[in-house]
Amino acid sequence: MESLYSEIVVAGCGNPLFADDGFGPAVVEKLKDLELPENVTVVDAGLGGPHFVFTLLNPESTKTLIIVDIADFGGEPGELRWLSVDELPVGSYRDAHSWDLTEPLQYIKDDIRVRVLACQKKYVSSPEMVIGITDEVQRAIPDAVSEILKEIGVNYGTA
Amino acid sequence: MTKVVEISPTTRLEGHSKLTLKVDDQGIVERGDWLSITPVRGIEKLAIGKTMEQVPKIASRVCGICPIAHTLASTEAMEASIGCEIPTDAKLLRIILHAANRIHSHALHNILILPDFYIPGTEKKFNLFANEQPARSVMARIVRIREIAQTIAAIAGGEAIHPSNPRIGGMYHNVSPRAKQKMADLAKECLVLVHEQMEFMLDVIRNMQNREFVEVGGKQIPLPKKLGYHNQGVMATAPMYGSSSLDDNPTWDFTRWKETRPWDWYMGEVTIDLEDPSYPIGGTTKVGTKANPQMESCTGVPTYDGQPVEVGPRARLATFKNFDEKGTFAQHIARQMEYPDCCYTILNCLDNLNTSGKVLADHIPQGDGSMGWAANEAPRGSNIHLARVKDGKVRWYDMLVPTTWNFPTCSRALTGAPWQIAEMVVRAYDPCVSCATHMIVVNEKEKIVAQKLMQW
Numbered sequence: 191m192e193s194l195y196s197e198i199v200v201a202g203c204g205n206p207l208f209a210d211d212g213f214g215p216a217v218v219e220k221l222k223d224l225e226l227p228e229n230v231t232v233v234d235a236g237l238g239g240p241h242f243v244f245t246l247l248n249p250e251s252t253k254t255l256i257i258v259d260i261a262d263f264g265g266e267p268g269e270l271r272w273l274s275v276d277e278l279p280v281g282s283y284r285d286a287h288s289w290d291l292t293e294p295l296q297y298i299k300d301d302i303r304v305r306v307l308a309c310q311k312k313y314v315s316s317p318e319m320v321i322g323i324t325d326e327v328q329r330a331i332p333d334a335v336s337e338i339l340k341e342i343g344v345n346y347g348t349a
Numbered sequence: 350m351t352k353v354v355e356i357s358p359t360t361r362l363e364g365h366s367k368l369t370l371k372v373d374d375q376g377i378v379e380r381g382d383w384l385s386i387t388p389v390r391g392i393e394k395l396a397i398g399k400t401m402e403q404v405p406k407i408a409s410r411v412c413g414i415c416p417i418a419h420t421l422a423s424t425e426a427m428e429a430s431i432g433c434e435i436p437t438d439a440k441l442l443r444i445i446l447h448a449a450n451r452i453h454s455h456a457l458h459n460i461l462i463l464p465d466f467y468i469p470g471t472e473k474k475f476n477l478f479a480n481e482q483p484a485r486s487v488m489a490r491i492v493r494i495r496e497i498a499q500t501i502a503a504i505a506g507g508e509a510i511h512p513s514n515p516r517i518g519g520m521y522h523n524v525s526p527r528a529k530q531k532m533a534d535l536a537k538e539c540l541v542l543v544h545e546q547m548e549f550m551l552d553v554i555r556n557m558q559n560r561e562f563v564e565v566g567g568k569q570i571p572l573p574k575k576l577g578y579h580n581q582g583v584m585a586t587a588p589m590y591g592s593s594s595l596d597d598n599p600t601w602d603f604t605r606w607k608e609t610r611p612w613d614w615y616m617g618e619v620t621i622d623l624e625d626p627s628y629p630i631g632g633t634t635k636v637g638t639k640a641n642p643q644m645e646s647c648t649g650v651p652t653y654d655g656q657p658v659e660v661g662p663r664a665r666l667a668t669f670k671n672f673d674e675k676g677t678f679a680q681h682i683a684r685q686m687e688y689p690d691c692c693y694t695i696l697n698c699l700d701n702l703n704t705s706g707k708v709l710a711d712h713i714p715q716g717d718g719s720m721g722w723a724a725n726e727a728p729r730g731s732n733i734h735l736a737r738v739k740d741g742k743v744r745w746y747d748m749l750v751p752t753t754w755n756f757p758t759c760s761r762a763l764t765g766a767p768w769q770i771a772e773m774v775v776r777a778y779d780p781c782v783s784c785a786t787h788m789i790v791v792n793e794k795e796k797i798v799a800q801k802l803m804q805w
Contacts, residue, residue: 194500194531195500205410205413206410207392207395207407207410207411215511222513233508233509233510234508234510234511234513235510236409236410236413236416236510236511237410237412237413238413238414238416238510239413241414241457242413242499242509242510244492245453245492245495245496245499246496246499246500246503246509248496317387317388319391319392319395321395321407
C-alpha cells in the first residue's frame, strides 16, 4: 500500500475483457512489480475512472494525475502519445453512468497536472469478451512503463 | 384506452436499460416492463476452463461500479466449491472491504437520485453541481465520504477499485498496525459524516413523500402515496456481509432458485402510440416504433420459490431489522439507514483484527467439482456467485447479481405510477445493469432455450 493521498496518482483505465482495452490495467500491473517512490500511487481504475478516480485525488497533496489508456489518434497500433486534457475529444471517456471524464478533467487541470498516456489501439472487442491484448499493443507496455517512470522522475539506470 | 409509451434509454443509473409501459388515459402505468438492453456478454462461458484464481479477476471486470462485490463473491464461491475455510483475520479484512464498498456506493447513489428531489422547504429541485448552498456542502460531504471509503478499501483490499488483496484461501497480506489505526481514524471521521448525510437524506426523502406533485419536463405529475409498491417477497442473506454454502446454516437455498426465460415474463410486440418530446432527456420513443420486450431483454428472470423477489437495502432491513415500510421511498430510506452500520462494522472488525494473525489457509484444496455458492450483500442486494471447481479449474459458473433479481420485481412495482416518474421507481433500486446481463440456458423445466432465440 502506497502512502495515502500521494503526490502522483497513476490510473490505468480500461477493461481486460475487451482485448486492447486491457492496456491501462496491464501497465498498472507492471508498475506494481517495481519499487516506486512513496509519493506515487498506482491505481487499476478499470471502467470506473470518472466516478472513482476523482475521490482518490486530494487537492492539497496531489500534484499530478497520469491516466493510461488506449485511444484512437490515427497512429500505428501500439504507438504511444502523451496527450493533454485539451486534446481529448469531448465524450471520449464515459463511465457506466454515462459520466464524462473529459469535463471534470478540465475542471481540475489548473490545480492538478493531468497527463494522458495514450496507446493507439488495434482491436477492441466490446461488447464481445476477448481476453488478450494484441501483440502490437502488448509490445508498447514496457515503453509505457518507462515513459511513466520518466514522467514521475524515476531512473533505474536503464534509460 | 391503453396506450404504450417507452423511455429508452433510462438515465442516471449504471448500464443501459429501458422502460416499456402500458398506460391508461390518465397516464398511469397498467403494466410496466423494465428490461436490460445491455448486450449479452456470456461471462459465465468465458470462465469455464480458467483457473479458480483467474475467474474472480474476470468477474470483477463485468462492471465498473462494483468490482469489490464481484471479486469477493466470486472468490468465496470458489472457496465454497473446494471446501476451503479461511482464517478469521482474512475474513475480517474482507468484511471491512465490503462495508467500505457499500459506503461509497450508497454515496454515489445519493448523487444519482438527488436531482429527482426538492430542497426541503422550497420548490427548488436539487442540482448537486450548483455552487449555492446546500448543494455545495452536500456534494463536498459526499465526495469526502467516498474518498474515505475508497481509502479504507484500498488499505484492506490492496487497491481502491479492483481489490488485489483477496485470493482463494484468504488474503495475500494482513495489514500493519499503522494501517489498522489509519482505517480506524478514517472510519471514525466517516461515521460523523454519514450520520449527517443520512439525516440530510432522510429530510429530503420525507419532504418528497409529503409532496402531492413532482415536476417532470415542465409538467406537474401527481406523486402517488404508494409509489413503487409491489406484492413480491424480499430476499436477503445477511444484514451486512453474506452467506455461503460452507456455512453451517446457509441463509440462501440453491434449490429454491429457478431461472425463467424473458419471453415467458415480458410483454410481446407492441407499437408505441404515445410520445412526449418534452420528457427529459430528449423525449420518449417516437410513435409508430415497435418494441418487443420478450425479445429485447438481455437477462433471464430469476425466481425464488417461483416468484421474483426484491433484493437490496429495504430487503435487508425487512428481513433482519423488522423494517416495515414499502415502496420507492422506503428503499431510499433503508439505504440511508445502512450508512452508519457500515462504519460500525468496520470499527468492530478492526477491534477484532489481529495484525499478526495469518490470513491464508494452510491447505487450499483443488476441488472435486462440488457445487459451491457465495452470496454477499452488495450495495444493491444479494450478489450470488455459483461455481463448480475441479482440479483447480472452473467447470461451471453462474452469477445471480442483484439487479437481475430486481428487474422483474421492479417491473411489477411500476403499476400505478404515472409513467413520467417510472424512472424514479427504477432508480430507487440503484440498478447496476451491466453485470446483470447474462444469457440463461434453461427454462423452468430445465430445458434448453429455443435455438432460434439463442441465435438472435
